[in-house]
Amino acid sequence: MNKETLIQVQKRIQPYIHRTPVLTSELINTISGTQVYFKCENFQKMGAFKMRGATNAILNLSQEQREKGVVTHSSGNFAQALSLAAKKLGVKAYIVMPKNAPQVKKNAVKTYNGEIIECESTPIAREAMAKKVLQEKKATFIHPSNDDQVIFGNSTAAIELLEDYPDLDYIIAPVGGGGLIAGTALAAKYFSKSCKVVGGEPKNVDDAFRSKQSGKIETTNEGTTIADGLRTFLGDRNFPIIQKEVECIITVEEEEIIEAMKLIWERMKIIVEPSSAVAFAAVLKDKEKFKNKKVGVIISGGNVDVTNLPF
Amino acid sequence: MNKETLIQVQKRIQPYIHRTPVLTSELINTISGTQVYFKCENFQKMGAFKMRGATNAILNLSQEQREKGVVTHSSGNFAQALSLAAKKLGVKAYIVMPKNAPQVKKNAVKTYNGEIIECESTPIAREAMAKKVLQEKKATFIHPSNDDQVIFGNSTAAIELLEDYPDLDYIIAPVGGGGLIAGTALAAKYFSKSCKVVGGEPKNVDDAFRSKQSGKIETTNEGTTIADGLRTFLGDRNFPIIQKEVECIITVEEEEIIEAMKLIWERMKIIVEPSSAVAFAAVLKDKEKFKNKKVGVIISGGNVDVTNLPF
Numbered sequence: 001m002n003k004e005t006l007i008q009v010q011k012r013i014q015p016y017i018h019r020t021p022v023l024t025s026e027l028i029n030t031i032s033g034t035q036v037y038f039k040c041e042n043f044q045k046m047g048a049f050k051m052r053g054a055t056n057a058i059l060n061l062s063q064e065q066r067e068k069g070v071v072t073h074s075s076g077n078f079a080q081a082l083s084l085a086a087k088k089l090g091v092k093a094y095i096v097m098p099k100n101a102p103q104v105k106k107n108a109v110k111t112y113n114g115e116i117i118e119c120e121s122t123p124i125a126r127e128a129m130a131k132k133v134l135q136e137k138k139a140t141f142i143h144p145s146n147d148d149q150v151i152f153g154n155s156t157a158a159i160e161l162l163e164d165y166p167d168l169d170y171i172i173a174p175v176g177g178g179g180l181i182a183g184t185a186l187a188a189k190y191f192s193k194s195c196k197v198v199g200g201e202p203k204n205v206d207d208a209f210r211s212k213q214s215g216k217i218e219t220t221n222e223g224t225t226i227a228d229g230l231r232t233f234l235g236d237r238n239f240p241i242i243q244k245e246v247e248c249i250i251t252v253e254e255e256e257i258i259e260a261m262k263l264i265w266e267r268m269k270i271i272v273e274p275s276s277a278v279a280f281a282a283v284l285k286d287k288e289k290f291k292n293k294k295v296g297v298i299i300s301g302g303n304v305d306v307t308n309l310p311f
Numbered sequence: 312m313n314k315e316t317l318i319q320v321q322k323r324i325q326p327y328i329h330r331t332p333v334l335t336s337e338l339i340n341t342i343s344g345t346q347v348y349f350k351c352e353n354f355q356k357m358g359a360f361k362m363r364g365a366t367n368a369i370l371n372l373s374q375e376q377r378e379k380g381v382v383t384h385s386s387g388n389f390a391q392a393l394s395l396a397a398k399k400l401g402v403k404a405y406i407v408m409p410k411n412a413p414q415v416k417k418n419a420v421k422t423y424n425g426e427i428i429e430c431e432s433t434p435i436a437r438e439a440m441a442k443k444v445l446q447e448k449k450a451t452f453i454h455p456s457n458d459d460q461v462i463f464g465n466s467t468a469a470i471e472l473l474e475d476y477p478d479l480d481y482i483i484a485p486v487g488g489g490g491l492i493a494g495t496a497l498a499a500k501y502f503s504k505s506c507k508v509v510g511g512e513p514k515n516v517d518d519a520f521r522s523k524q525s526g527k528i529e530t531t532n533e534g535t536t537i538a539d540g541l542r543t544f545l546g547d548r549n550f551p552i553i554q555k556e557v558e559c560i561i562t563v564e565e566e567e568i569i570e571a572m573k574l575i576w577e578r579m580k581i582i583v584e585p586s587s588a589v590a591f592a593a594v595l596k597d598k599e600k601f602k603n604k605k606v607g608v609i610i611s612g613g614n615v616d617v618t619n620l621p622f
Contacts, residue, residue: 021332023354042580043334262617269353269613271580302580306573311618 001152003190009152010159013055016088018044020157022164022296027267032283034290037168038264039161042272042302046112049157049180049300050081050144056153057142058085066091069139073119073126075101076229077301078144083114094139096129104305145177146235154183161296162191171296174278175199175208175242175249176230180300182238185245195296199242199249200282202227202257208234209249212242226310227257227274229301250282257281258310264299271302274310312463314501320463321470324366327399329355331468333475333607338578343594345601348479349575350472353583353613357423360468360611361392361455364490367464368453369393369400377402380450384430384437386412387540388612389455394425405450407441415616456488457546465494472607473502482607485589486510486519486553486560487541491611493549496556506607510553510560511593513538513568519545520560523553537621538568538585540612561593568592569621575610582613585621 023038041049058070069092072082079095086093093114097106098121109116119129134141143150157180158171173184181199188195201208204223211218211234219233234242252260261277264270276299283290283297334349352360369381380403383393390406397404406425408417409432420427430440445452454461468491469482484495492510499506512519515534522529522545530544545553563571572588575581587610594601594608 026356045337047580265582265617269358269582271576271582306576306620307622309617309620 001148006152006155006159006186006190009056010156012059013052013153013156016055016085017051019160020044022161023268023270025267028263031263032290033287034283034292035294036280036283037161037165037294037296038268038299039157039296040270040299041157042270042276042299044301046077046080046084047301047303048077048081049154049298050077051085052156053150053153053179053183054078054081054085054142057147057149058089058091060149061140065140069094069137070142071096071130071133071137071139072142072144073097073130074144075105077303079105079114080108080112082142083109083112087113092139094133094137096126096133098126143235145179145232146237147179148237150179151183151186151238151241154180155187157298158184158187158296159191162187162195165294165296166192167294168192168195168296169293170196170198170290171298172198172200172279172282173298174227174230174275174300175201176275177232178208178234178238178242180298181246182241184298185241189245196247197245198247198282200279201249201251202230202278203251203253205231206251208242209251211239212246212249215243226254227278229273229275230278250285252278252281252285256285260284262311270299271304271306272299273301273304276300276302312459317463317466317470317497317501320367321467323370324363324464324467327366327396328362330471331355333472334579334581336578339574342574343601344598345594345603346605347591347594348472348476348605348607349579350468350607350609351581352468353581353587353610355612357388357391357395358612358614359388359392360465360491360609361388362396363467364458364461364464364494365389365392365396365453368458368460369396369402371460372451376451380405380448381453382407382441382444382448382450383453383455384408384441385455386416388614390416390425391419391423393453394420394423398424403450405444405448407437407444409437454546456490456543457548458490459548461490462494462497462549462552465491466498468609469495469498469607470502473498473506476605476607477503478605479503479506479607480604481507481509481601482609483509483511483590483593484609485538485541485586485611486512487586488543489519489545489549489553491609492557493552495609496552500556507558508556509558509593511590512560512562513541513589514562514564516542517562519553520562522550523557523560526554537565538589540584540586541589561596563589563592563596567596571595573622581610582615582617583610584612584615587611587613
């Protein structure tokens with residue numbers, strides 16, 4: 001792939017996604033000691049950047065593949081994103097989801113016409129069920145984060161941000177499965193002069209931080225985190241990009257995530273998920289590094305239960 | 312006053328305020344059966360439209376008046392707005408506030424360098440204290456809503472909205488003291504062909520609804536409302552405008568306000584005050600009236616205690 005690949009991706013997904021706004025706040029800049037540019041993917045269709053990767057992955061399929069549908073396993077934002085992108089493109093989406101997933105998440109998928117296929121709540125059961133659907137329906141499997149087309153689609157959030165603010169010194173994105181940070185790193189590589197990309201990750205599930213140190217994909221996470229969307233592992237498609245193109249990963253404590261989230265809610269007046277707050281928490285964690293710099297922060301999404309907040 | 316007055320007002324306050332974005336949502340449109348354009352004054356400086364009127368009122372003063380400062384009585388958004396506008400313009404602001412006002416509101420005023428002058432928590436004590444400050448400091452009193460320059464300043468939110476969307480059929484604004492709805496009505500009168508203005512008001516404090524019916528300013532409100540910023544009365548400067556230029560006032564129940572607020576939070580991913588939700592609740596209340604129309608909704612502000620929500 002090269003810059004032209006991403007230009008083509010940006011062009012083809014553009015009719016199906018929002019170009020999201022970039023918001024700033026004098027108070028946030030004063031508090032953080034830096035110039036922060038929030039790329040608001042919480043305003044994206046279905047409320048998260050995942051719409052970009054899901055749309056691109058489906059657009060990349062042949063007509064024959066599209067007729068047979070797509071399948072993924074996710075109970076989070078990617079389940080909704082793939083369902084909505086498939087609906088918009090007239091494609092069937094099968095979503096493998098644990099039986100015990102919250103009803104609100106099942107409902108969200110149903111709103112977008114996704115067909116839920118329930119399984120036991122273990123990684124093995126999930127993989128087995130996805131494989132079964134693949135074979136029975138001849139549908140194409142699309143991984144939420146470890147898929148080239150998903151990564152390329154995700155890159156368009158940072159491409160837009162760099163179009164609006166070409167002289168950013170840094171872009172920070174949260175790290176979960178690695179699909180967003182890898183896409184962001186490709187965007188900075190091809191669409192900026194010298195913008196560096198940094199990941200923010202909860203200390204409690206710091207597999208990406210450890211993977212970058214050890215040079216191989218680490219797949220243990222003992223802890224839990226309020227940023228539950230980030231409790232996933234890197235994969236062989238995105239890890240090499242992260243290893244090569246991401247400057248570093250900053251880990252943050254749970255209370256730092258909650259504090260950053262509250263600060264964004266109160267000062268920016270926007271609703272962001274805990275996962276999004278992780279990226280801004282990383283800026284606050286290392287104020288010296290980002291002092292007086294121009295820092296883009298990818299607000300990854302805004303799907304949060306407003307009746308059950310951590311503050 | 313005429314159209315030229317408002318053009319001059321818009322020009323002179325422009326360096327001190329944000330031009331706020333207008334947001335839309337397909338889901339909100341589907342739910343309401345209309346095309347809704349949210350003018351996001353929750354993203355305004357200090358978090359509410361009041362910054363516009365306060366700035367314009369101070370800019371209207373002579374140099375001699377500015378040197379002596381400004382005074383108002385408010386424990387809400389106008390106290391913050393006047394403090395911040397005064398700070399930006401190098402003017403001293405005295406804020407008369409009841410002793411028992413919440414500390415968080417006092418702190419907000421102090422952040423913007425406003426000088427708080429405490430009084431007993433009765434309207435009479437408040438008026439007396441404001442008069443005392445007027446006499447001692449020779450400061451100029453600026454009323455939060457019943458002041459021509461405040462009304463003209465407030466009109467600029469709707470002027471911007473009509474610049475962005477000239478063919479709106481309606482603009483809805485919440486009604487409290489009447490300064491926002493009066494300004495909005497002037498904007499529609501001078502800057503649109505046929506856009507009508509409608510007010511939204513909590514049923515529990517429906518003094519504006521009753522005033523419009525009786526033809527005189529009603530000054531009783533027995534009830535309380537979650538939209539506490541709207542528990543104020545109309546005045547002799549704004550009531551004539553409201554009487555003449557506002558089509559009607561739609562009253563809404565408390566649970567309708569909360570439902571509208573939750574809908575905006577969840578679907579738009581933005582934080583709005585209960586008072587702002589009143590305007591959108593009015594749209595939902597009379598779906599037949601607004602069916603398939605283009606409706607602007609003024610989101611008046613976003614200053615809400617996120618640790619104490621009604622849902």
